[in-house]
Amino acid sequence: MSENNRVVAEIARMCRDDGRTVAAVESLTSGGVSTALGRGADASDWFRGSIVAYHLTTKQRGHSPRPRPPGGGGRGQHERGAHDAPRTAVTERPDRRLVKGLRRRIRHA
DSSP states (O other): OOHHHHHHHHHHHHHHHHTOOEEEEESTTTTHHHHHHHTSTTHHHHEEEEEEOOSHHHHHHHHOSSOOOTTOSSSEEEEEOTTSOEEEEEEHHHHHHHHHHHHHHHHTO
16 A cells, blocks of 8 residues: 555544544645545545645635735745746745635535
8 A cells, every 4th residue: 555545544534533524725736635535435425625726826816705916915936937927836825715715615515
């Protein structure tokens, strides 16, 4: 069993034992965490789902109450493309908004 499979099996066991659920918000992992969790035993009982947002604009518009201009908000650096628009981002503020947005959605589901 791979290390990833062991970790997912442990998460599944803890969720079953404690009656908890898990959700994921991803950026740089591009859905890899969600894929691993979704393959876990009885995942439909404890895995609530995920949001995968890589581009800064997607993060800002996806779960923020109001869109922000590219580069406006969050701490971090982004790469610039030919049209001076951010292509990828590692930013704290938009990532926290995604987490809060997912948490809000799954609590009301």
